[in-house]
Amino acid sequence: MSHRLGARRSLLLSGALGAATLLGGLGLVHPATAASAADDAPAKRYVATGSIKSIAEDRRSLLITHDDIPGFMRAMTMRFGVRSPEQLRGLSAGQRVRFEFEARGGALTILVISAL
Numbered sequence: 363m364s365h366r367l368g369a370r371r372s373l374l375l376s377g378a379l380g381a382a383t384l385l386g387g388l389g390l391v392h393p394a395t396a397a398s399a400a401d402d403a404p405a406k407r408y409v410a411t412g413s414i415k416s417i418a419e420d421r422r423s424l425l426i427t428h429d430d431i432p433g434f435m436r437a438m439t440m441r442f443g444v445r446s447p448e449q450l451r452g453l454s455a456g457q458r459v460r461f462e463f464e465a466r467g468g469a470l471t472i473l474v475i476s477a478l
């Protein structure tokens with residue numbers, strides 16, 4: 363059973379590699395970067411305000427009820443990642459904050475955050 367799954371997986375993998383190699387051969391995509399094309403999309407930065415709902419136990423993300431972010435999204439509660447747990451020092455649930463974050467692909471990462 364596991365053998366069959368393994369064979370199917372390697373078939374899919376070689377298919378993906380084959381496509382990347384083909385495109386690379388045509389000069390359309392560099393083989394080494396084909397798999398991370400989405401990560402190469404330019405990051406957009408936004409400044410927002412909101413209040414902290416909760417901070418993850420590993421302190422690598424937090425839930426924020428943010429206000430409207432013009433040109434990006436309406437007010438809502440959502441999770442943001444941080445670059446390092448140190449950024450959250452002194453912050454806790456319930457606090458109003460102002461923060462700058464980067465949107466790259468589907469990932470939202472807070473670059474700077476401070477209490478208001």
Ligand SMILES: [Cu+2]
Nearest residue numbers: 435438439440
């Ligand atoms: Cu949002």
